[in-house]
Amino acid sequence: MARRNLRVFSTLTVVVLVADQLAKLLAVYCLTFQGGGAFLAFTASYYSHFWNFPYTRGSSVAVWEPWVKLSFTTNTGMAWGMLHGYPLLLSFVSLVLSIAIWMIWRRYGTRSLYLTIALGLVLGGAIGNMIDRFRLQVVVDFIDVLIPVVNYDFPVFNIADSCASVGTVMIAAYLLARDLRLIRRQSATRYDLTNYYL
Secondary structure, eight states: OHHHHHHHHHHHHHHHHHHHHHHHHHHHHHHBTTOOSOHHHHHHHHTTOSSOOOOOOBOEEEEETTTEEEEEEEESSOGGGTTTTOHHHHHHHHHHHHHHHHHHHHHHGGGOHHHHHHHHHHHHHHHHHHHHHHHHSSEEEEEEEEETTTTEEOOOBOHHHHHHHHHHHHHHHHHHHHHHHHHHHHHHHHHHHHHHHO
16 A cells, blocks of 8 residues: 555656746746747757746737636745745755655555545645745736635645645645544543543
């Protein structure tokens, strides 16, 4: 089981990372005003940038009007503007988080396929955004969602954010379910002991 979970963990992490980086490349190519010309030449130029990202303006394309759009933007902080302007600090935070996720998986995930999938999603997302921050000092975002009913324009995000968020929710659900099982087990034990002494 441990070997199977290691394969799942590694594969999922790599798939999330590659999908995130490829989606960001395509978003910059298709949505920026500079996007045009030969794609291979653009790709070579895109990955040659280090701490100097020239693509600052972009267009917006409706996918499901008005709820979902593809809107190019960059972010030097986290969601909702937290730690804005500290990309290197966030890079090291992402690095520490990635190491911690690996250690948590080694401790708990080898015995649980569910946790393996959740932690793989989080690790792939963390590394995807960490690469942007180390290489560009910004994170490329392009998924723009307007939440119905409340009419709230959610902060623009990317595939790495999505996968990390899904993985985090999965972990929270796992911990909640585990705690509920423990509470029920303890309640049943107390009930049995009460009946015994009666």
